[in-house]
Amino acid sequence: MTATTGAEELTGDYVLDTARTRLGFVSRSLLVVKVRGRFEEFEGSARxxxxxxxxxxxxxxxxxRSIRTDHDKRDGHLRGGDFLDADRHPLLTFSSTGVQPAGPGFRVTGDLTVRGVTRTVVLDLxxxxxxxxxxxxxxxxFAARGSLDRRDWGINWGRGMIARKVALELDVTVVRRGPG
Structure with missing residues (x-):
């Protein structure tokens, strides 16, 4: 593999390389222990x-339904009505509304829809x-980091047991489709 250099060379349409991408999150259980999880089924694109x-x-x-924390009982609970309500809301979606240079990287602002509720999320990329x-x-x-308050999406279960803040930790690989 050879490396590229200039920003102008990056212009183009890309698809997410799902085999080389990790969409992870971290929250605290009992407000002490970090619980790490990920989603295993996703797709995406970028221009x-x-x-x-x-x-x-x-x-x-x-x-x-692809949420995983490596604990079957907890995963089932996260898929249920107290959290993601995956039967009624099978998809979580993110659509950017703005990209701006920020320090050595970029700040990506977008609409995240969970449980049928859409709120703004900011990711440092x-x-x-x-x-x-x-x-x-x-x-x-790319590495992207951000955080959200789960209550903004109506996920209120477990007060005092589960932190309301969720850290987002994304390691993303995209592949250019066709000529730039």
């Missing part, structure tokens, strides 16, 4: 503009790598 990042757009769709694979496709890697 990146290397010359004018504000014209970039990101979209992500996550299957609520840092490009962690880029390379052209042996087939000639450009791959970009």
């Amino acid at each position: 990146l503009d290397g010359d004018d990042p504000s014209r970039s757009v990101v979209r992500l769709t996550i299957r609520a 840092e490009r962690t790598g880029d390379a052209t694979d042996p087939r000639g496709a450009l791959r970009l890697a």
Whole structure:
């Protein structure tokens, strides 16, 4: 794999490489112990503009039932009505509404829909790598971090047992579709 350099070379349409992407979160249980989880079924796309990042757009769709914390009983509870209500709301979606340079990376603002409720979320995004694979496709890697208050989406169960703040930890790889 070879590395690329200039921002203008990054312009193009991309799809999420689901095999090399991790959509994770961290919350505290009993307000002491960190519980880490992830979603295993998702898809996404991006239109990146290397010359004018504000014209970039990101979209992500996550299957609520794919939530995993490596504890079957807890995972079932998270899929249920107290949390994600996956039977009534099978998808979580994110659609960016703005991308701005911020320090060494970017700040991505977007609408996150969970349980049929849409709220704004801000992610700090840092490009962690880029390379052209042996087939000639450009791959970009990013780390994104943010946080949300689960109560903003009507997830109120477990007061005093589960922290209301949830940290988002995303490691994302995208692959360019066709010519930039």
